[in-house]
Amino acid sequence: MSQGPTDYVSVMIQCIDIHKHYHSGSVHKNVLRGVNFTINPRDRIGLLGRNGAGKSTLIRLIGGVEMPTTGKVVRKMSCSWPLGFNGGFQGSLTGFDNARFIARIYDKPYSEMRQFVQDFTELGSQLKMPVKLYSSGMRARLAFALSLAIEFECYLIDEVIMVGDQNFQKKCKEEFFERRNDRALLLASHSLKTVQQYCNRAVVLHEGLATLYEDVDEAIAIYEAL
Numbered sequence: 001m002s003q004g005p006t007d008y009v010s011v012m013i014q015c016i017d018i019h020k021h022y023h024s025g026s027v028h029k030n031v032l033r034g035v036n037f038t039i040n041p042r043d044r045i046g047l048l049g050r051n052g053a054g055k056s057t058l059i060r061l062i063g064g065v066e067m068p069t070t071g072k073v074v075r076k077m078s079c080s081w082p083l084g085f086n087g088g089f090q091g092s093l094t095g096f097d098n099a100r101f102i103a104r105i106y107d108k109p110y111s112e113m114r115q116f117v118q119d120f121t122e123l124g125s126q127l128k129m130p131v132k133l134y135s136s137g138m139r140a141r142l143a144f145a146l147s148l149a150i151e152f153e154c155y156l157i158d159e160v161i162m163v164g165d166q167n168f169q170k171k172c173k174e175e176f177f178e179r180r181n182d183r184a185l186l187l188a189s190h191s192l193k194t195v196q197q198y199c200n201r202a203v204v205l206h207e208g209l210a211t212l213y214e215d216v217d218e219a220i221a222i223y224e225a226l
Contacts, residue, residue: 011040011077012038012039012040012041012074012076013038013039013073013076013077013184014037014038014039014073014076015036015038015058015061016072016073016074017034017071017072018032018034018035018036018058018061018070018072018073019034019069019070019071020057020058020061020066020068030208031054031057031208032054032057032058032061035071035210036210037210037212039062041153041182041184042182043185043186043201044185044187044199044201045184045185045186045187045199045201045202046187046199046219047186047187047188047189047203048189048192048195048203048204048219049188049204049205049206053206054205055158055188056082058188058205058210059082059158059186062186063079063080064079064081065081077153078152078154079154080147080152080154080155081147081156082156082157083140083144083156083158089131089139089142089143091132092130092131092132093130093131094128094130094131095123095131095142096114096117096127096128098142099117099127099145099149100113100114102146102149108150112149113146116148117142117145117146117149121138121142121145122141123142126138144175148175153184154183155176155180155185156186157188157189158188159188159189159190177198185198187199192220192224195216195220196216196217196220200216202216202219203219204222204223
C-alpha cells in the first residue's frame with residue numbers, strides 16, 4: 001500500500017531544541033546548545049564536526065543511550081543503537097550470548113541471529129569468548145552484525161565504516177549503502193570522501209550548534225573552514 005504525503009512526513013526522527021550539559025565537580029561543559037533537525041525516511045545525513053564537537057554525544061541522544069539535559073528526541077522510526085567502537089555489550093557474556101540477548105529483546109529467532117552474526121563477523125570461535133576480551137575492531141564487527149540482523153528503519157553510525165580489512169569494509173558498505181538504501185542513516189565521520197559519496201544531506205556541529213545543509217559539498221566546505 002502506498003504512503004500518502006501526510007503518512008510519510010509522520011515517519012521521522014526529530015531533534016527538538018536539544019541541550020546537553022555535563023558536570024564534573026566544579027567543571028561545567030555545554031556540549032550541545034539547542035540542536036534542531038529532522039531525519040526523514042531514506043535520508044543519508046553526514047554528521048561533521050571537529051573532535052569534541054559533540055557528534056558522539058548527539059548520536060547517543062538520538063539512539064536513547066543518554067537523555068538530553070533539556071529538549072527532546074521524537075522517534076517515529078525504529079532506530080538502531082549507536083554503532084561505534086564502544087558498543088553497550090555485556091562484557092561478561094560471549095558474542096553468541098549477546099546475540100541471544102538481543103534476539104530475545106527484539107523477538108527474533110536466535111538460530112537466525114546466530115547464523116547471521118557468525119557469517120557476517122567472520123570471528124569464528126572468538127564468538128564463544130567474553131566480549132570484554134574483544135579488541136575494539138572485534139566489538140565493532142559484532143555491533144554491525146547485531147544491528148543489521150534486526151532491520152531498523154534508521155541506522156546510527158559513529159566512525160566505524162572503515163573498521164577491519166578491505167573485505168569487511170566492502171561488506172559493510174554493501175549492507176548499508178546498497179542492500180539497505182531505503183533506510184535512513186546518520187553517519188558521523190571524519191572521512192569527507194565517505195560523506196560525500198554516500199550522504200544526501202549533512203549536519204555541521206560547531207560550538208554546540210547544529211546547522212543542516214541540503215548541499216553536502218557546501219557542508220564540507222564549511223566544516224573544512226572551521
